[in-house]
Amino acid sequence: MALLALLAVPLSLLLHYVIHAPAPWVFGLSAVALGILADWTRRATEQLAERAGPAVGGLISISLGSVAEIILALFVLLDGQAEVVRAQLTGSIMGTTLLGLGLAILAGGLGRDKQVFDRERVGLLSTLLMLATVALLLPATFDLTARSVVHNNHVGLSDEQLSLGVSAILLALYGGNLIYTLVTHRDVFASSDERGQPTWSLGKTIAVLVAATAMVAWEAEIVSDALTEAASALNFSPTFLGVVVLALVGTGGDLLAAVTFARQDKMSLVLNIAIGSAIQIALVVAPLLVLVSWLMGHPMTLVFSNPLQLFAIAGTAFIVRAVAADGETTWFEGLLLVGVYALLALGFFFVEG
Structure with missing residues (x-):
């Protein structure tokens, strides 16, 4: 089935280069x-x-796991x-934690009292996700303060400079997290039944890695x-497509993996995949996109100008925190998470459309 699905690749190239199909x-x-x-x-x-073991394997997963996105x-x-x-970043955080985790909890909870x-x-x-949320909200708050609160433009830092500084700190914090979970406290966070051969x-x-990455770029x-x-043809905004379509393109594999492991009752692994993916985003x-964009000459800041995006990121973090508090899940919690995702996606459709 997986090999059959790869037919979408040559078909897409055929539509674009030979048939010149509509956009x-x-x-x-x-x-x-x-x-x-x-x-x-x-x-x-x-x-x-x-093949590399827990510590090096974790670094490999971090380095290559989001290459397509x-x-x-x-x-x-x-x-x-x-x-x-x-918008794609916002949708990825929403997709992995609300939709992906919700579907996994729903699928895993059916037929079980709890997991x-x-x-x-x-x-x-x-x-860690809460901390990341605060960091992502900071540039937008700074921009609002500079524009509407601070008088005479006495601001010692631009949005671009702040975004670069925030990005550097976020990457440093994630490096600390890797050291904590993979080196100094490896025994605490290791789980023998969650890794395969x-x-x-x-x-x-x-x-496969080289070929798939090359085709991803194409x-x-x-x-x-x-x-x-x-x-334009679909009467959707590019932002809505970024939040829903592009985000799910990059995180779809994690969603499927989370649902599969939930059916096997490996909920620690499920939450590690779902929340870990959001943290990685x-x-x-x-941060990497901010830094690389400056090297490319197309600088991007972390100022989320759409208030709904800020609400979605912050709301997602608080909901995940609530789910993680009691150490157990039921299928109804999964349904609620999927429902929240649907409401946010609907909001983006109408606000942007």
Whole structure:
């Protein structure tokens, strides 16, 4: 089935380069192909990480786990659509924690009274997500203060400078988190039943990773080129497509993995995937995009100008914190999370549309 799904890749190229199909068709099929390739990239990364052991494997997962999302965001940035990239970041945080975690809890809870997870590990992750949320809210708050509160423009720091500083601090904090969980407190956070053994040869792993990453870059360029025209044809805003479509393209593999593990009653792993992915977006992907965008000559700040995006990020963090508090989940909690995601997505559709 996974190999059959790869047919979306040549079909998308055929639509774009040979048939010259309308932009919505090209955008839609290329987005599907990109999501499938992102899942193959994630699989190869996991195989490589399992060979390297817990500490090095964790670093590999962090380094390569979001490569598809980063590549897609960079192509959108090259088109000068920084606001769409910020929407993609917002949607990724929402998608992994509200939709992905919600679907996993719903699927895992059906037929069970409740499921339990490691409160210590998940508690640390939820705390880290709260911290990341505060950091992401800071540039927007600073921008609002500079524009409406501070008189005579006596502000010693620009939005761009603040975003660069925040990005550096976020990356440093994530580095500290890696040292804490993978080195100094490895025994506390290790779980012997949650890691598998590699099933691919090293040659196959590297070949899949290289090929999938190259195709991700190709498909990402097609998606970014078709984004504006597709949004206009569908009467959607580019921001809405960023929050919903582009975000799910990058995180779809994590969503499927979370649902699979939830059915196996591995809820500690499920929450680690869902919350960990959101943290990786906030503490790694967003800062890296800010830094790389400046090197590319298309600078992006962390100023989320849309209040709904700020509400979505903050609300997501508080909801995750609440879910992690009692160490157990039921299917109804999953339904509530999915419902909140649907409400936020509906809000973005109407506000931006």
